[in-house]
Amino acid sequence: MALLKLNRIGLLTSGGDAPGMNAAIRAIVRTGLYNNLEVTGILNGYEGLIKKQFRPMDRNSVSNIIQRGGTILKTARSDQFKTDEGMDLALTHLQEEHIDALVVIGGDGTFTGAHIFGHKFDFPIVGLPGTIDNDLFGTDLTIGYDTAVNTVVEAVDKIRDTAQSHDRLFFVEVMGRDAGFIALRSGLASGADNILVPETKTNIDNLIRMLKYDWKRNKTSGIIIVSEGDDQGGAYEIARKVEEKFDEFDTRVTILGHIQRGGSPTAYDRVLASQLGYESVNALMNGERDIMIGMLNNQISYTPFEKAIKSQKSIKHTYLEIARILSL
Numbered sequence: 001m002a003l004l005k006l007n008r009i010g011l012l013t014s015g016g017d018a019p020g021m022n023a024a025i026r027a028i029v030r031t032g033l034y035n036n037l038e039v040t041g042i043l044n045g046y047e048g049l050i051k052k053q054f055r056p057m058d059r060n061s062v063s064n065i066i067q068r069g070g071t072i073l074k075t076a077r078s079d080q081f082k083t084d085e086g087m088d089l090a091l092t093h094l095q096e097e098h099i100d101a102l103v104v105i106g107g108d109g110t111f112t113g114a115h116i117f118g119h120k121f122d123f124p125i126v127g128l129p130g131t132i133d134n135d136l137f138g139t140d141l142t143i144g145y146d147t148a149v150n151t152v153v154e155a156v157d158k159i160r161d162t163a164q165s166h167d168r169l170f171f172v173e174v175m176g177r178d179a180g181f182i183a184l185r186s187g188l189a190s191g192a193d194n195i196l197v198p199e200t201k202t203n204i205d206n207l208i209r210m211l212k213y214d215w216k217r218n219k220t221s222g223i224i225i226v227s228e229g230d231d232q233g234g235a236y237e238i239a240r241k242v243e244e245k246f247d248e249f250d251t252r253v254t255i256l257g258h259i260q261r262g263g264s265p266t267a268y269d270r271v272l273a274s275q276l277g278y279e280s281v282n283a284l285m286n287g288e289r290d291i292m293i294g295m296l297n298n299q300i301s302y303t304p305f306e307k308a309i310k311s312q313k314s315i316k317h318t319y320l321e322i323a324r325i326l327s328l
């Protein structure tokens with residue numbers, strides 16, 4: 001891979017925000033400056049490229065952000081960037097600003113845009129996995145996932161207090177879009193009785209059978225974690241279906257919602273973001289492009305955007321069984 005002569009790099013965050021994005025921004029800016037590159041922040045993801053919302057980044061612009069959730073560059077999901085006109089405008093603005101290469105932080109939508117744009121204009125782009133959903137192939141964990149899981153666990157611990165005190169069964173809905181990673185890990189960590197994920201078909205009758213078994217054993221409270229993408233519906237829908245056939249439990253539903261996206265990143269997410277941010281600048285200088293930079297088995301790994309987008313990362317199915325057995 002030939003070394004790439006870079007003077008200025010741009011960086012943006014796109015898609016849903018995730019805790020740790022700021023730590024990644026800090027790492028990219030500081031590594032760029034260390035290598036005598038100029039760094040331009042692009043606001044609002046790809047929208048900022050189209051609207052030319054640029055901001056020069058110096059070392060002070062990323063002071064005191066490693067511990068902050070959200071993204072100081074703001075983020076958006078851009079429909080205009082999917083059009084030829086939008087992409088043309090983005091290229092014009094990159095050229096006017098003398099930006100030679102880009103680092104994009106986000107999920108599969110972000111990488112799809114980067115892949116198409118990079119090929120269309122022969123423009124070097126590398127990506128960092130930033131999403132609470134952890135649904136990206138080519139990295140064991142994504143930036144933001146660990147924090148989101150910890151947020152869920154903290155919330156479920158609190159819900160459990162009420163569940164026990166009032167003898168109630170709670171259905172707790174967590175995020176993840178069509179992936180069950182958040183549900184699975186937080187469910188195991190919070191001692192949930194059952195975890196429902198989109199990757200496995202949910203059978204309501206089986207669920208009721210388990211609940212009846214628990215009830216017979218004098219279990220009067222419980223926690224069921226429901227991933228928002230479950231094939232039987234959201235937590236309200238599933239609770240209703242269960243209650244229709246078995247209503248011994250006093251049931252409540254909690255939707256955790258966007259609290260899962262916010263908050264100070266965990267140490268794990270900060271370290272991951274710092275490492276990947278640092279590697280992204282080195283990768284660009286080494287002439288890499290069209291790849292997502294992730295971490296597999298504690299090693300930095302490069303995955304072509306196309307593969308990261310199209311391949312399915314599988315969940316650990318054994319977690320479902322472990323969670324159930326440990327709750328008995």
Ligand code: F6P
Nearest residue numbers: 016131132133175176177228261
């Ligand atoms: O991709 C992150 C995520 O939080 C998903 O878990 C969720 O389904 C979605 O974004 C929510 O998106 P929005 O904030 O646009 O409602």
